[in-house]
Each structure stands twice: as C-alpha cells, then as structure tokens.
Amino acid sequence: xxxxxxxxxxxxxxxxxxxxxxxxxxxxxxxxxxxxxxxxxxxxxxxxxxxxxxxxxxxxxxxxxxxxxxxxxxxxxxxxxxxxxxxxxxxxxxxxxxxxxxxxxxxxxxxxxxxxxxxxxxxxxxxxxxxxxxxxxxxxxxxxxxxxxxxxxxxxxxxxxxxxxxxxxxxxxxxxxxxxxxxxxxxxxxxxxxxxxxxxxxxxxxxxxxxxxxxxxxxxxxxxxxxxxxxxxxxxxxxxxxxxxxxxxxxxxxxxxxxxxxxxxxxxxxxxxxxxxxxxxxxxxxxxxxxxxxxxxxxxxxxxxxxxxxxxxxxxxxxxxxxxxxxxxxxxxxxxxxxxxxxxxxxxxxxxxxxxxxxxxxxxxxxxxxxxxxxxxxxxxxxxxxxxxxxxxxxxxxxxxxxxxxxxxxxxxxxxxxxxxxxxxxxxxxxxxxxxxxxxxxxxxxxxxxxxxxxxxxxxxxxxxxxxxxxxxxxxxxxxxxxxxxxxxxxxxxxxxxxxxxxxxxxxxxxxxxxxxxxxxxxxxxxxxxxxxxxxxxxxxxxxxxxxxxxxxxxxxxxxxxxxxxxxxxxx
Amino acid sequence: xxxxxxxxxxxxxxxxxxxxxxxxxxxxxxxxxxxxxxxxxxxxxxxxxxxxxxxxxxxxxxxxxxxxxxxxxxxxxxxxxxxxxxxxxxxxxxxxxxxxxxxxxxxxxxxxxxxxxxxxxxxxxxxxxxxxxxxxxxxxxxxxxxxxxxxxxxxxxxxxxxxxxxxxxxxxxxxxxxxxxxxxxxxxxxxxxxxxxxxxxxxxxxxxxxxxxxxxxxxxxxxxxxxxxxxxxxxxxxxxxxxxxxxxxxxxxxxxxxxxxxxxxxxxxxxxxxxxxxxxxxxxxxxxxxxxxxxxxxxxxxxxxxxxxxxxxxxxxxxxxxxxxxxxxxxxx
Numbered sequence: 001x002x003x004x005x006x007x008x009x010x011x012x013x014x015x016x017x018x019x020x021x022x023x024x025x026x027x028x029x030x031x032x033x034x035x036x037x038x039x040x041x042x043x044x045x046x047x048x049x050x051x052x053x054x055x056x057x058x059x060x061x062x063x064x065x066x067x068x069x070x071x072x073x074x075x076x077x078x079x080x081x082x083x084x085x086x087x088x089x090x091x092x093x094x095x096x097x098x099x100x101x102x103x104x105x106x107x108x109x110x111x112x113x114x115x116x117x118x119x120x121x122x123x124x125x126x127x128x129x130x131x132x133x134x135x136x137x138x139x140x141x142x143x144x145x146x147x148x149x150x151x152x153x154x155x156x157x158x159x160x161x162x163x164x165x166x167x168x169x170x171x172x173x174x175x176x177x178x179x180x181x182x183x184x185x186x187x188x189x190x191x192x193x194x195x196x197x198x199x200x201x202x203x204x205x206x207x208x209x210x211x212x213x214x215x216x217x218x219x220x221x222x223x224x225x226x227x228x229x230x231x232x233x234x235x236x237x238x239x240x241x242x243x244x245x246x247x248x249x250x251x252x253x254x255x256x257x258x259x260x261x262x263x264x265x266x267x268x269x270x271x272x273x274x275x276x277x278x279x280x281x282x283x284x285x286x287x288x289x290x291x292x293x294x295x296x297x298x299x300x301x302x303x304x305x306x307x308x309x310x311x312x313x314x315x316x317x318x319x320x321x322x323x324x325x326x327x328x329x330x331x332x333x334x335x336x337x338x339x340x341x342x343x344x345x346x347x348x349x350x351x352x353x354x355x356x357x358x359x360x361x362x363x364x365x366x367x368x369x370x371x372x373x374x375x376x377x378x379x380x381x382x383x384x385x386x387x388x389x390x391x392x393x394x395x396x397x398x399x400x401x402x403x404x405x406x407x408x409x410x411x412x413x414x415x416x417x418x419x420x421x422x423x424x425x426x427x428x429x430x431x432x433x434x435x436x437x438x439x440x441x442x443x444x445x446x447x448x449x450x451x452x453x454x455x456x457x458x459x460x461x462x463x464x465x466x467x468x469x470x471x472x473x474x475x476x477x478x479x480x481x482x483x484x485x486x487x488x489x490x491x492x493x494x495x496x497x498x499x500x501x502x503x504x505x506x507x508x509x510x511x512x513x514x515x516x517x518x519x520x521x522x523x524x525x526x527x528x529x530x531x532x533x534x535x536x537x538x539x540x541x542x543x544x545x546x547x548x549x550x551x552x553x554x555x556x557x558x559x560x561x562x563x564x565x566x567x568x569x570x571x572x
Numbered sequence: 573x574x575x576x577x578x579x580x581x582x583x584x585x586x587x588x589x590x591x592x593x594x595x596x597x598x599x600x601x602x603x604x605x606x607x608x609x610x611x612x613x614x615x616x617x618x619x620x621x622x623x624x625x626x627x628x629x630x631x632x633x634x635x636x637x638x639x640x641x642x643x644x645x646x647x648x649x650x651x652x653x654x655x656x657x658x659x660x661x662x663x664x665x666x667x668x669x670x671x672x673x674x675x676x677x678x679x680x681x682x683x684x685x686x687x688x689x690x691x692x693x694x695x696x697x698x699x700x701x702x703x704x705x706x707x708x709x710x711x712x713x714x715x716x717x718x719x720x721x722x723x724x725x726x727x728x729x730x731x732x733x734x735x736x737x738x739x740x741x742x743x744x745x746x747x748x749x750x751x752x753x754x755x756x757x758x759x760x761x762x763x764x765x766x767x768x769x770x771x772x773x774x775x776x777x778x779x780x781x782x783x784x785x786x787x788x789x790x791x792x793x794x795x796x797x798x799x800x801x802x803x804x805x806x807x808x809x810x811x812x813x814x815x816x817x818x819x820x821x822x823x824x825x826x827x828x829x830x831x832x833x834x835x836x837x838x839x840x841x842x843x844x845x846x847x848x849x850x851x852x853x854x855x856x857x858x859x860x861x862x863x864x865x866x867x868x869x870x871x872x873x874x875x876x877x878x879x880x881x882x883x884x885x886x887x888x889x890x891x892x893x894x895x896x897x898x899x900x901x902x903x904x905x
Contacts, residue, residue: 273872346615
C-alpha cells in the first residue's frame with residue numbers, strides 16, 4: 001500500500017512537471033516567422049544584425065521611413081516631409097511631428113525628443129561612430145518656442161538624399177533616458193565639433209553615456225507599433241501590438257502606419273532543413289530567404305498547394321572586397337587582375353540558382369539614370385588577369401608562382417563561416433587562383449570576429465553581403481577615407497573618390513547627381529577596391545495561413561512585417 | 573600445418589575487411605595521381621544526382637564531384653587518423669612505461685637540480701619569453717643551459733647532494749584523470765576552434781588529447797610485470813633502467829597496445845569526421861567524408877551526400893573492428 005501511494009505520488013508529480021514543461025499554444029492570431037540567428041542585441045546604437053534592425057524598427061519610430069513601393073521617403077512620426085528653406089549657405093529642414101504620436105506612457109513625442117536623440121547620436125562615450133558619419137550633415141537643431149512639435153534641422157545641403165536621411169534615425173524617449181533633461185542645455189554644434197570641450201563643460205554627457213550603457217536596451221520604450229513581450233535567446237522573440245497604438249487615431253492612416261498582425265513570433269531555427277520541416281508542418285508561417293535550391297525545389301513540388309512563393313529584386317549585393325592597404329593589394333592593377341578570377345555567371349547559378357542579377361558596381365541596374373551601363377560587367381578571364389599582374393610588376397617564376405620584391409603573391413579570403421554561398425565563392429576563387437599560380441587560403445570566420453578583423457584591416461580579401469536601399473546614395477561609411485575604422489573595410493583612400501562621395505551626397509540636381517554616380521562607378525571599376533558579384537533576389541515562402549497579400553520586398557528583411565496578417569478563413 | 577590452421581580460421585568477413593582497408597589505401601594513393609583540376613567546383617552542376625555523365629556518384633552543393641571527394645576523403649582520413657593514432661600510442665606508451673616503472677619514488681634527482689629547476693621556472697615567469705626572432709630559440713636554450721650548470725655547481729655542496737624523488741606516476745595519473753574528466757570532443761572542439769586549421773595541427777591536437785588510454789594500459793601492464801621474478805632478478809643484478817624498459821618491459825607491455833591499435837584508428841576516424849562535419853579542424857578546401865556529410869545539410873534532398881560517405885565510414889570502422897578479432901586468432905596460435 002505504501003509503495004502504491006509513493007508510485008501514485010510520483011506519477012502525479014510527473015504529470016504536473018510535464019504539464020508545466022509543455023509550451024503554451026501560440027495565440028491564434030500570431031504570425032510566426034523563421035529567423036536563422038538570434039538578434040543578440042536590441043540596442044539601437046549597437047545593433048547591426050538584420051534581425052535586430054527588423055525588431056528595432058518595429059519597436060521604435062523615425063521621422064521618415066523608406067517606402068519600398070514608391071521607393072521614396074515618406075513621413076512616419078513627422079506629419080509631412082520637411083519644409084525646405086535657406087539661410088545663407090545653409091539649408092533648413094522644418095519638421096512638424098504628428099499630434100497623435102505618443103510614447104508608451106501616453107506622453108506626446110515632441111521636438112525635445114528629436115533634439116535629445118541627435119545629442120545621443122553625437123554623445124561621447126557611446127558607440128556612435130557610424131551614426132556620426134551617417135548623420136554628420138545635421139549641424140544643429142532649433143526648437144520652435146511656440147509649437148512643441150515643430151523644429152528645424154540646420155543642414156549643410158538640401159539634396160534629396162540629405163532630406164530623406166535627415167529623418168531616417170530612430171527617435172529615443174527623453175523621458176526615459178534623461179528624465180531630468182540634463183542634456184537640454186548642451187548645444188549640438190559643440191558636441192559635433194569639440195567633443196572634449198563638451199564633456200568638460202557638461203558632465204551630464206558622461207552620466208548619460210553611463211546610464212545608457214547600463215540600462216538594458218530591451219526595456220527602452222519606443223513609439224513603434226509593437227512592444228517586446230518575450231525573448232528567449234536563440235529560441236524565440238515575441239512582439240505584441242500595443243493595445244493603444246497611436247497610429248489608429250490617424251485618419252486614413254497610410255500603409256506604413258498600419259500594423260496588421262496582433263502578435264509577431266520570431267522563431268530562431270538555425271538549420272535550413274529543420275526550418276523547411278517546420279514550414280511544412282505548419283509550425284511557422286513565413287520563411288524568408290530560404291536557400292535558392294530549396295526554394296526552387298519546393299516551388300515545383302506538391303507543397304505548392306499549401307504555400308505561397310514570392311520573389312522580388314533586392315538591394316542585397318554580394319561583394320568581394322580587397323584590403324587596399326595590404327602591400328600585395330595596394331596596386332589597383334593587382335586588384336583588377338584578381339577580380340577577373342571570379343566566375344560570376346557560374347557563381348550566380350551555383351549559389352542563387354539564377355535568382356540574382358549582375359551589376360557593374362554598387363548601383364542597382366534598376367536605377368536606369370544612375371547605373372553606368374557603358375561599363376563592362378566583370379568577366380572571368382584568367383589570361384587577362386595574368387597580363388594585368390605582369391603590368392602590376394609581379395613576375396612569374398618557373399614554378400608558376402608570382403613574386404614581387406622578394407614576396408610571393410599569397411592571399412587569404414575571409415568569409416562568414418556559416419554562409420555556404422560565400423564558401424562557394426571563396427573556393428571557386430581559390431581554384432582559379434591556384435591554376436594561375438596564386439596561393440589563396442580560404443578562411444571561414446565567426447561573424448563577430450570577422451567584423452572585428454575587417455575593421456582593424458587584418459584581412460586581405462573578404463566576401464560579404466551588403467544591404468543597400470533605393471532611397472539614398474551615401475557611400476561615406478563604406479568607401480570614404482573617413483569611414484576607415486568604421487565600415488570602410490577595404491581601407492580605400494582615394495582623393496577623387498572622397499571628392500565624388502562628398503559631391504554625390506550634397507548634389508541637388510538629379511541629372512548632375514546621376515553623372516557623378518556614373519563617374520564614381522567608373523572610378524570604382526578602375527580602382528577595384530571591391531567587386532559586386534551579384535544582387536540577390538529576395539525569396540519568401542509563406543503558408544496559406546497568411547493572407548495572400550503577403551509580398552516579397554526589395555529592401556531588408558525582404559517582407560513587410562506590418563502587412564502580415566493571418567488569413568481570416570484559415571484554421572490551424 | 574600450423575600456418576594452414578590459422579588461415580582456415582580467417583573467415584570471409586576478415587577477408588572483406590582486409591580487402592576494404594587495402595582498397596582504402598589504394599584510393600588514398602590513387603588520389604595523389606588525380607589531376608589538380610579534379611577538385612575544381614563545377615558551378616553549373618551543383619547537387620547533381622548519381623549516374624550523371626562525368627559525375628557517376630553525383631556532386632555536392634559546391635559542384636564538387638562526390639567520387640573524387642571520396643577518394644580525397646580517404647587520403648585525408650588516413651593522413652589524420654594513422655599519424656594521430658601512432659603519435660597518441662607512442663606518447664601514451666612512453667608515459668605509461670615511465671610512470672609504471674619509476675612510480676613515485678624510483679626517479680630521484682639531487683636537491684641541486686631541483687633548486688636549479690625552480691630558479692629556471694621563476695625566471696621564465698619573471699622574464700617573458702621573446703615572441704619573435706632568433707631570440708625565441710636561443711633564449712630558452714640559454715636559460716636551460718644555465719640551470720644545468722647551476723645544478724652541477726650546486727652539487728659541490730653536500731647539502732644540495734641529497735636526492736629527492738620525482739613523483740612521475742602521480743603526475744601522469746593526474747594528467748590522465750584531468751583529460752578523462754573533460755569530454756574529449758568538447759576539449760578538441762574548444763582547442764580546434766582557437767587555432768588556424770591544418771592537418772598537422774589536427775594530428776597533434778588529437779594525439780595530445782587521446783594518449784591516456786594507451787598510457788593507462790601500459791602502466792597497468794608494467795606494474796604487473798614488475799612483480800615477476802625475472803624483473804626482480806634484473807633489478808638485483810643492477811641492469812640499467814633503460815635496458816630493463818627497452819628489453820624486458822616494452823616487448824611484454826606492447827601486446828595489449830598493439831591489439832587495440834586498430835580500434836584507436838577507428839576512434840580517430842570518427843573524431844576527424846565529427847570535426848569535419850562541424851566545420852572545425854581541417855581547412856575548408858580539404859575534402860573529407862565528414863565534410864560531405866555536412867554538405868547534405870545544405871541540400872537535404874541530396875541523399876547521395878549521406879549514403880556514400882556513410883558507407884565508407886561504416887565499412888572502414890567495421891573493418892578495423894574486425895582486425896581486432898584477427899589479432900586474437902593470431903595470438904591463440
């Protein structure tokens with residue numbers, strides 16, 4: 001009898017334990033999206049992972065936002081696009097915030113929040129180097145004393161790119177990060193020009209930097225449509241639509257202010273095969289960017305009845321970069337020779353199954369005006385590469401290797417270890433280079449380590465994917481000499497290149513800008529600091545549980561999370 | 573007559589095992605004569621199924637021919653597992669012999685040398701070793717030479733002539749326990765991830781983390797042998813230690829080690845395959861069976877990426893295990 005009671009107790013405890021361990025069923029209206037990796041951080045200043053940026057954009061809001069359909073900036077927190085006026089040589093951009101826009105605590109989003117954000121973006125002690133380079137054209141902000149929602153940005157120029165970029169950063173809540181308003185007296189021009197003096201005169205800057213670094217970024221309130229409700233690292237991340245989402249009060253709210261899904265559930269499934277299985281089993285609703293092979297295979301399989309397949313030309317380009325500061329790669333002729341060892345049509349077929357398109361440079365061929373179609377596409381030509389190497393001063397030895405000043409031409413190609421597409425590119429280049437007598441080492445690296453080494457310039461060549469957009473052309477962080485140590489991984493320094501990049505960013509006339517962009521593409525092909533192999537097509541597989549209006553978009557993350565909604569007629 | 577009886581005992585399974593292993597060796601040698609271009613990715617024929625013209629065993633998602641990859645994989649398997657097993661066995665046997673024979677009391681050094689060793693360790697700790705240049709070589713030599721000379725000079729004083737025992741057995745056992753306490757795969761993964769992947773590096777890593785079993789076996793065998801009368805007699809007539817170890821202990825302790833050698837090769841093959849599957853340990857361009865298995869994750873519908881390397885691995889491991897029983901049969905005659 002005693003053992004029976006013990007047995008029964010153990011059974012009951014086991015049942016309780018199992019019940020507790022069983023995961024709760026998904027909310028019926030949640031949309032489940034597959035992610036391959038965890039976003040790691042949701043800090044708006046630090047985040048670089050596409051997943052993190054996707055979530056941050058759903059939690060926070062900016063003045064303007066890029067609309068993938070019209071390919072223009074459209075007002076988001078701002079009531080309309082800024083009013084442009086001139087003062088001497090300066091451009092003034094006057095914004096008025098939407099009266100409906102509020103923070104989570106019900107307080108309105110006001111001009112002071114924008115001023116606070118700009119000061120944070122220039123605050124010493126915070127990782128804002130990229131932001132400073134990106135938004136350095138905003139010289140000052142002037143608040144309107146008569147209207148708390150109106151302010152004017154003082155900028156260097158009034159090009160369309162600058163007008164768009166002037167509102168393309170997330171607005172941070174002053175009430176949460178600086179409740180005492182200690183940053184209000186700090187003048188933005190001083191912060192921009194003399195950081196040391198600013199810190200000495202305003203110790204509050206140091207305190208804010210410390211406060212920002214120590215406060216968990218996940219708890220930072222935003223004015224976006226969603227709020228973070230759960231985040232289990234490397235498992236899932238859940239966003240819930242705010243019950244009092246302010247844009248509901250906007251009359252005739254545009255598409256980009258509508259959040260359709262009540263809940264967004266991001267499931268982290270690193271393995272592609274497992275993710276496909278989850279999609280087939282109905283455990284996820286959306287699978288963005290499956291491998292091209294599996295996408296094509298599924299598209300022609302029996303599963304088509306249960307799934308949607310969408311494709312859109314994207315601005316994601318796979319590039320090969322050369323560290324122009326390395327002795328072996330300092331000569332542009334050497335870089336051009338090495339560029340000729342990539343069999344791009346073959347790589348497009350092998351890695352993207354044809355779901356990609358080529359370009360002569362960083363400009364998307366869809367931008368007919370700016371794209372320099374008079375330049376030839378990079379060609380696979382080992383014979384011409386050998387000729388260029390000789391012109392660059394390399395001498396071929398009887399054993400087939402290339403030498404210059406007592407040093408052999410031997411390189412390493414680094415790429416993200418988990419990216420099979422990049423590995424194919426590295427191995428194809430290695431095989432072609434080996435035939436030509438160039439020793440190449442393929443070096444797969446952990447993503448963070450790769451970034452660190454790229455920044456420090458410790459890598460000869462790299463393969464990576466860059467995410468562009470159709471809204472503006474700002475090459476400053478990636479190819480300007482001021483971007484070295486930030487995102488200029490090629491360490492490319494060229495006086496004419498710098499001049500062109502500066503001119504492109506401030507040029508107001510569309511035709512003149514296109515001419516500058518065409519000239520810039522010619523320069524890039526001559527100097528070859530990086531080679532664009534192809535632009536990928538965004539691929540998307542969605543279950544029929546989602547509304548058929550789901551579309552692949554040209555910009556990251558390849559779909560519009562705000563537009564996703566469960567199909568009302570479908571049942572799980 | 574006796575020879576015939578032994579060969580009669582060898583079954584067809586033994587024959588198949590030996591046949592497969594010979595085939596493996598021929599494949600590894602044959603891969604040396606393949607043209608350099610055979611591993612060049614065929615970008616226009618990726619994940620092609622078997623029985624396709626030019627790719628009879630199909631291709632992987634990188635466009636590499638699976639048949640060629642298997643041949644090169646055989647070479648990689650042998651290049652890694654054989655030296656690693658030999659090195660681990662040699663290291664383990666040496667340490668086991670020393671630990672078993674000398675124990676904790678038999679190996680004695682005068683106090684003078686102990687003091688010199690402590691001073692050497694202290695100077696190494698205080699003055700950092702030069703990181704580059706020729707000084708990196710001569711500086712430790714200089715320190716070592718100085719320590720030896722110092723020890724010799726100190727022996728002049730009677731105080732420093734008193735011998736002190738070196739507990740070699742305890743140290744070896746501690747190292748064995750330490751390595752056995754950490755799961756080997758985890759240890760290998762952690763170390764392999766920190767270094768640039770090369771074949772010699774992987775061999776060294778596998779050997780340095782896998783010598784414990786042969787050390788334990790040898791030590792136990794030596795401890796047993798030391799109790800036997802003929803070894804006591806050898807001691808009593810004053811034979812030098814190296815002679816006892818070389819001529820009396822090693823030949824007798826070697827048998828169990830030799831018997832388990834094929835098994836340890838099989839273990840190293842499995843370990844190398846696991847590491848290649850995880851993308852650690854070998855350079856990415858080095859073909860291996862584990863890498864082929866890993867590529868099947870990129871293309872789940874490509875069954876041939878699982879089947880062919882799987883068969884190779886299974887056949888090799890089973891063949892090596894079968895060799896174990898061959899050793900037993902041989903030892904009964």
